[in-house]
Amino acid sequence: MSGSEIESLRSSFQRLRQQGMVPALIFYRRLFALDPALRPLFREDIEVQSQKLLNLLGQALELLERPTQLTAVLVDLGARHVSYGVRDQDYDTVGQALLGMLQEALGQGFTPEVRSAWTELYGTLASTMLTGATKARRATGTAMLSSASRAPSRIMAVTQ
Numbered sequence: 001m002s003g004s005e006i007e008s009l010r011s012s013f014q015r016l017r018q019q020g021m022v023p024a025l026i027f028y029r030r031l032f033a034l035d036p037a038l039r040p041l042f043r044e045d046i047e048v049q050s051q052k053l054l055n056l057l058g059q060a061l062e063l064l065e066r067p068t069q070l071t072a073v074l075v076d077l078g079a080r081h082v083s084y085g086v087r088d089q090d091y092d093t094v095g096q097a098l099l100g101m102l103q104e105a106l107g108q109g110f111t112p113e114v115r116s117a118w119t120e121l122y123g124t125l126a127s128t129m130l131t132g133a134t135k136a137r138r139a140t141g142t143a144m145l146s147s148a149s150r151a152p153s154r155i156m157a158v159t160q
């Protein structure tokens with residue numbers, strides 16, 4: 001990831017942060033509209049969960065120059081997601097909800113450069129988390145429960 005992409009990510013995230021909880025709430029609204037079956041997986045208060053998601057994205061942006069540390073955080077996070085009942089194909093849905101939220105929250109600021117930087121970042125986060133998920137399933141012998149193991153692919157197609 002180039003220096004200017006990292007700059008695009010950090011400055012657009014800064015603009016999200018200035019909007020408080022709104023972007024995270026937009027994200028969950030979009031996610032549950034895309035796939036209502038995901039709603040019951042979230043047992044915690046959605047505002048608390050929203051905060052955790054934004055904090056994690058902030059942490060990922062801080063760790064971009066320390067990839068080893070970032071990978072370790074994401075592999076563990078992906079492993080925990082198996083126990084939350086998350087399936088591999090749900091990462092595509094989350095990617096679509098995330099890009100849709102960025103477009104809605106950033107408006108004119110959602111330039112092609114910003115969009116491409118976030119698409120790349122999400123692809124990296126998701127594929128690293130999926131590595132952790134695969135390891136966790138192997139460790140617990142539940143590999144058969146994974147109904148699909150494809151990398152996020154549809155997120156490039158998000159336009160709204």
Ligand code: HEM
Nearest residue numbers: 038041042043044052053056080084086090091094125126
């Ligand atoms: C890059 C992708 C993702 C990131 C950064 C992310 C981040 C997080 C974080 C930080 C937590 C807090 C708990 C913890 O640290 O273990 C969490 C919990 C959770 N995430 Fe994700 N997540 C991602 C993808 C997904 C996907 C694809 C799903 C599928 C629907 C999902 C569903 C959940 C659920 C169900 C919980 C537990 C919530 C609860 O107990 O109420 N996440 N996520």
